Amino acid sequence: xxxxxxxxxxxxxxxxxxxxxxxxxxxxxxxxxxxxxxxxxxxxxxxxxxxxxxxxxxxxxxxxxxxxxxxxxxxxxxxxxxxxxxxxxxxxxxxxxxxxxxxxxxxxxxxxxxxxxxxxxxxxxxxxxxxxxxxxxxxxxxxxxxxxxxxxxxxxxxxxxxxxxxxxxxxxxxxxxxxxxxxxxxxxxxxxxxxxxxxxxxxxxxxxxxxxxxxxxxxxxxxxxxxxxxxxxxxxxxxxxxxxxxxxxxxxxxxxxxxxxxxxxxxxxxxxxxxxxxxxxxxxxxxxxxxxxxxxxxxxxxxxxxxxxxxxxxxxxxxxxxxxxxxxxxxxxxxxxxxxxxxxxxxxxxxxxxxxxxxxxxxxxxxxxxxxxxxxxxxxxxxxxxxxxxxxxxxxxxxxxxxxxxxxxxxxxx
Amino acid sequence: xxxxxxxxxxxxxxxxxxxxxxxxxxxxxxxxxxxxxxxxxxxxxxxxxxxxxxxxxxxxxxxxxxxxxxxxxxxxxxxxxxxxxxxxxxxxxxxxxxxxxxxxxxxxxxxxxxxxxxxxxxxxxxxxxxxxxxxxxxxxxxxxxxxxxxxxxxxxxxxxxxxxxxxxxxxxxxxxxxxxxxxxxxxxxxxxxxxxxxxxxxxxxxxxxxxxxxxxxxxxxxxxxxxxxxxxxxxxxxxxxxxxxxxxxxxxxxxxxxxxxxxxxxxxxxxxxxxxxxxxxxxxxxxxxxxxxxxxxxxxxxxxxxxxxxxxxxxxxxxxxxxxxxxxxxxxxxxxxxxxxxxxxxxxxxxxxxxxxxxxxxxxxxxxxxxxxxxxxxxxxxxxxxxxxxxxxxxxxxxxxxxxxxxxxxxxxxxxxxxxxxxxxxxxxxxxxxxxxxxxxxxxxxxxxxxxxx
Numbered sequence: 102x103x104x105x106x107x108x109x110x111x112x113x114x115x116x117x118x119x120x121x122x123x124x125x126x127x128x129x130x131x132x133x134x135x136x137x138x139x140x141x142x143x144x145x146x147x148x149x150x151x152x153x154x155x156x157x158x159x160x161x162x163x164x165x166x167x168x169x170x171x172x173x174x175x176x177x178x179x180x181x182x183x184x185x186x187x188x189x190x191x192x193x194x195x196x197x198x199x200x201x202x203x204x205x206x207x208x209x210x211x212x213x214x215x216x217x218x219x220x221x222x223x224x225x226x227x228x229x230x231x232x233x234x235x236x237x238x239x240x241x242x243x244x245x246x247x248x249x250x251x252x253x254x255x256x257x258x259x260x261x262x263x264x265x266x267x268x269x270x271x272x273x274x275x276x277x278x279x280x281x282x283x284x285x286x287x288x289x290x291x292x293x294x295x296x297x298x299x300x301x302x303x304x305x306x307x308x309x310x311x312x313x314x315x316x317x318x319x320x321x322x323x324x325x326x327x328x329x330x331x332x333x334x335x336x337x338x339x340x341x342x343x344x345x346x347x348x349x350x351x352x353x354x355x356x357x358x359x360x361x362x363x364x365x366x367x368x369x370x371x372x373x374x375x376x377x378x379x380x381x382x383x384x385x386x387x388x389x390x391x392x393x394x395x396x397x398x399x400x401x402x403x404x405x406x407x408x409x410x411x412x413x414x415x416x417x418x419x420x421x422x423x424x425x426x427x428x429x430x431x432x433x434x435x436x437x438x439x440x441x442x443x444x445x446x447x448x449x450x451x452x453x454x455x456x457x458x459x460x461x462x463x464x465x466x467x468x469x470x471x472x473x474x475x476x477x478x479x480x481x482x483x484x485x486x487x488x489x490x491x492x493x494x495x496x497x498x499x500x501x502x503x504x505x506x507x508x509x510x511x512x513x514x515x
Numbered sequence: 516x517x518x519x520x521x522x523x524x525x526x527x528x529x530x531x532x533x534x535x536x537x538x539x540x541x542x543x544x545x546x547x548x549x550x551x552x553x554x555x556x557x558x559x560x561x562x563x564x565x566x567x568x569x570x571x572x573x574x575x576x577x578x579x580x581x582x583x584x585x586x587x588x589x590x591x592x593x594x595x596x597x598x599x600x601x602x603x604x605x606x607x608x609x610x611x612x613x614x615x616x617x618x619x620x621x622x623x624x625x626x627x628x629x630x631x632x633x634x635x636x637x638x639x640x641x642x643x644x645x646x647x648x649x650x651x652x653x654x655x656x657x658x659x660x661x662x663x664x665x666x667x668x669x670x671x672x673x674x675x676x677x678x679x680x681x682x683x684x685x686x687x688x689x690x691x692x693x694x695x696x697x698x699x700x701x702x703x704x705x706x707x708x709x710x711x712x713x714x715x716x717x718x719x720x721x722x723x724x725x726x727x728x729x730x731x732x733x734x735x736x737x738x739x740x741x742x743x744x745x746x747x748x749x750x751x752x753x754x755x756x757x758x759x760x761x762x763x764x765x766x767x768x769x770x771x772x773x774x775x776x777x778x779x780x781x782x783x784x785x786x787x788x789x790x791x792x793x794x795x796x797x798x799x800x801x802x803x804x805x806x807x808x809x810x811x812x813x814x815x816x817x818x819x820x821x822x823x824x825x826x827x828x829x830x831x832x833x834x835x836x837x838x839x840x841x842x843x844x845x846x847x848x849x850x851x852x853x854x855x856x857x858x859x860x861x862x863x864x865x866x867x868x869x870x871x872x873x874x875x876x877x878x879x880x881x882x883x884x885x886x887x888x889x890x891x892x893x894x895x896x897x898x899x900x901x902x903x904x905x906x907x908x909x910x911x912x913x914x915x916x917x918x919x920x921x922x923x924x925x926x927x928x929x930x931x932x933x934x935x936x937x938x939x940x941x942x943x944x945x946x947x948x949x950x951x952x953x954x955x956x957x958x959x960x961x962x963x964x965x966x967x968x969x
Contacts, residue, residue: 229553235552235553235554235917236553236554249582285582285604285606285607285610286580286606286610286611287580287582287604388569388570388573389573392570392573392574393573393574393576393577396570396574396577397574397577397592397593398592399592399593401593402577493566511562513560513562513564513569514564514565514566514568514569514570
């Protein structure tokens with residue numbers, strides 16, 4: 102490509118915000134948004150994704166069809182995630198109605214199952230879409246980690262810790278949200294990992310997950326009653342947030358993001374789609390969840406440590422990246438289908454990179470925390486390092502795909 | 516340099532405007548600038564980091580967010596908190612790499628600010644003289660079995676004033692009381708409250724050539740513009756020398772490594788190569804007897820990664836506001852830039868190639884200025900007198916509400932808005948403050964709108 106890379110000069114889609122009103126007041130942080138490292142890459146997202154190309158080199162493909170298929174799939178993915186969160190809610194209700202080892206185990210199974218379709222949607226972050234829109238996106242409320250367990254419930258060494266035991270704080274949706282990540286990013290009170298901690302408890306075992314006893318959920322004392330109500334509230338809040346996201350991606354809703362997205366210049370829309378997938382691979386998966394954990398060796402850096410289900414965080418996250426690139430089905434318009442006709446060699450290279458990333462992720466040790474305590478020359482650590490590279494290579498590939506499709510995908514470090 | 520600027524302003528307003536406008540066109544962080552306007556705007560890596568650098572940055576970020584644990588803990592690399600401390604992590608005070616604030620109604624603790632202490636006199640290496648029982652800052656928390664040193668209560672008094680056009684304003688003047696003091700009385704003790712500043716762009720400030728900073732000194736106001744300005748000279752335990760002070764509200768730290776290691780020791784209670792002793796004053800005998808988290812608790816490798824992280828945080832780009840151009844003209848008319856120098860340049864020989872020769876726009880001269888009795892803390896800090904403060908950089912001011920959910924400014928967060936921060940200026944900036952009060956309301960608002968775009 103001989104044309105220098107320049108940003109398209111169209112008006113920015115970014116919302117410019119002035120000073121927050123209410124000078125001198127310290128509001129509790131507006132609900133949601135950010136939380137985990139996500140926004141840290143999100144801020145690098147340019148407001149325009151279209152490359153300024155000459156007519157002569159502007160790649161010809163049906164960008165509008167790619168964007169439409171993407172938007173449709175995002176809606177489907179959030180609906181699937183919402184449905185799974187409702188199943189989790191039902192399983193928690195069953196646990197609370199009749200606390201037993203069996204209903205607790207079933208609720209845990211439901212949590213692990215409900216994570217999977219959510220992880221697929223993580224590719225829809227990093228371009229200020231509904232999930233992480235400035236000021237309104239619920240990402241931080243849904244998926245923040247790592248978290249201070251002691252903000253939520255009792256921990257080893259402090260039997261009276263957390264909101265569960267803060268008897269003077271009313272347990273309502275508003276009070277829980279108001280206490281989320283106010284004075285410390287790790288003071289998380291909501292979302293997947295707060296629910297995970299309530300279901301499993303701390304993971305103190307060398308092998309195996311946390312082992313919270315079912316007695317923690319038997320009604321009749323002040324703390325268990327509050328724990329029950331807290332858990333119930335969090336599962337309802339999670340399902341509601343996912344419902345909101347599915348509606349935001351429903352073009353039939355008049356104020357939906359989907360309607361705006363479909364009205365974008367198609368390159369802009371394709372740029373957003375590819376940016377989300379690329380940053381999930383390079384920033385979130387390769388760096389935040391893998392390289393940092395390898396460098397620290399601390400179990401705290403394991404994302405789903407209470408349930409010991411971190412392996413699936415990688416596997417299903419990668420599945421989401423793949424779905425953005427290939428589309429939900431082979432017949433849909435997708436970046437992959439466009440690349441196959443425009444640049445067959447790059448299409449083959451992407452096949453190779455996806456295969457390598459999948460091979461490496463499949464080999465990541467499960468449970469993940471064994472990798473962190475393994476010696477520096479262990480095979481499982483070497484494979485984890487290779488996974489970092491494979492995910493970075495995948496992100497660099499998605500950047501190249503963007504260039505071939507006339508859109509700018511910025512991947513820090515690539 | 517200032518003189519030239521002044522004369523130009525007298526000679527040709529248009530010419531000054533053109534020259535100055537180009538200064539104002541500099542991206543805040545040069546090549547380290549990022550377009551961003553959200554809660555994470557102070558937490559982004561600079562563009563252009565290599566994969567290896569980005570990995571170090573991300574690990575530095577992890578360290579910055581690490582909640583240090585009481586030793587002995589199962590996570591050995593991250594234990595060693597205390598014995599006394601203020602917060603358990605860097606981000607505890609610098610939330611999302613942003614700015615701290617005083618307690619708000621209903622809060623009893625200082626969550627993101629602290630109180631420096633000393634006795635009258637001069638300590639080792641020319642610094643403040645630590646209190647024998649409390650050291651040089653009040654640690655309001657402690658590990659189990661050790662008493663926290665005390666805590667601070669603040670009373671505010673409203674001071675009412677009026678602009679020249681008759682519009683009223685009100686400033687709140689704080690007074691500080693140390694209560695629950697656990698290690699004896701604090702009579703005669705000098706105190707200085709300090710909020711945590713946001714930490715973007717620190718690598719650039721570190722990279723400015725000393726000669727460029729010193730060139731702006733005018734300790735005896737020889738040019739007669741009412742503004743003096745002199746550099747602080749501080750002891751740097753890392754180099755073992757007295758050096759130009761650049762960081763902190765009184766420019767009492769010479770380098771990021773020194774500042775980080777000092778804060779880790781003083782605020783979190785971590786020992787390091789440069790601060791090998793626990794933060795235990797002589798008159799706290801129990802303090803030294805609790806288990807430590809290794810020697811040192813913060814490894815040199817980790818400290819260097821923190822330093823790298825702080826050097827490579829991106830600086831947020833300015834946001835647009837229709838009133839900003841007007842406000843910039845007011846900023847120039849009032850000559851705010853005499854101290855809040857818009858534009859600095861990183862040296863050619865700085866060790867991180869990303870920073871070399873960057874033009875950037877921090878709006879500071881890194882010098883000490885007398886800001887008058889209203890803001891004075893009466894506590895000397897190396898060369899800084901009790902009424903002197905380092906010119907605070909203005910970059911990122913307007914993003915504080917977005918990132919940290921508040922708009923408290925100045926060293927102790929007494930200003931509840933940018934407007935109040937301007938009104939508190941006295942001493943060398945008394946003229947500017949009076950000129951601000953004499954402006955028409957629309958001009959005042961334009962200036963504040965301009966500041967909020969920084």
